[in-house]
Amino acid sequence: MKRFGTYIIGDEILSGKRQDKHLNFVIQTLKQRGLQLSWAHYLADDPAALVSAFQHSFAQQDVVFCFGGIGATPDDYTRQAAAKALHLDIQRHPQAVAEIEAQYGEAAYPKRVIMAEFPVGADIIPNPINRVAGFSLQHHYFMPGFPEMAHPMMEWVLEHYYSDLFQQQIISERAILVMDAGESTLLDMMNEFVERYPQLKLFSLPKLDKRRTIELGMKGELAQVELAMQEICQRISQMGYEWQGIAVSE
Secondary structure, three states: OOOEEEEEEOHHHHHOOOOOOOHHHHHHHHHOOOOOEEEEEEEOOOHHHHHHHHHHHHOOOOEEEEEOOOOOOOOOOHHHHHHHHOOOOEEEOHHHHHHHHHHHHHHHOOOHHHHHEEEOOOEEEOOOOOOOOEEEEOOEEEEOOOHHHHHHHHHHHHHHHOHHHOOOOOOEEEEEEEEOOOHHHHHHHHHHHHHHOOOOEEEEEEEEOOOEEEEEEEEEOHHHHHHHHHHHHHHHHHOOOOEEEEOOOO
């Protein structure tokens, strides 16, 4: 299965001037199609940091959604950093220019058309709101920071390029709530199940409320998850801890 990642770019996110609205959208949009997010990073509007991050992810085979920094103001570095990471020049993309001209006419020049300058070899991502396109390059998809524009653009990318991956592998999750146990007392047991079920992902979420509890579960293919959780429940009972099932949404 393809791995999916996301970069959320902008000083305004890191400073708290704006709240991130992308991460949860990415997670839910992938989940609706039977896909899941493998990683996410927040990045500042820092040219060197952006180039370094892109160099790393371009070297992988992941599909990466990038939000922010593709405008024309001096604090927007994403387009240039993507080009530099691949040792490419920047040039005006004819189709992106045509989209901006169609939206703004003569007002496209001299400034708005700058946003049609992409790394050489890039393809455009249509923007249904104002026709100022994003761009794609080597499984990386660069979109504006504005959710109203970026989110339908991400959906277009998924439908246009990755519909063959939809619902191929449904990731299921099952969990129990273990009462009055510390993670340290369950650690050996958890390590044992990680080794026994390497195709699954174990998770442990302690909660310090009125009563100490641990949400303990597995993610992966449904039949394997249910088998592993049945064995975990038996082991927890043998260890003398009370537990209860947790309802999950698929």
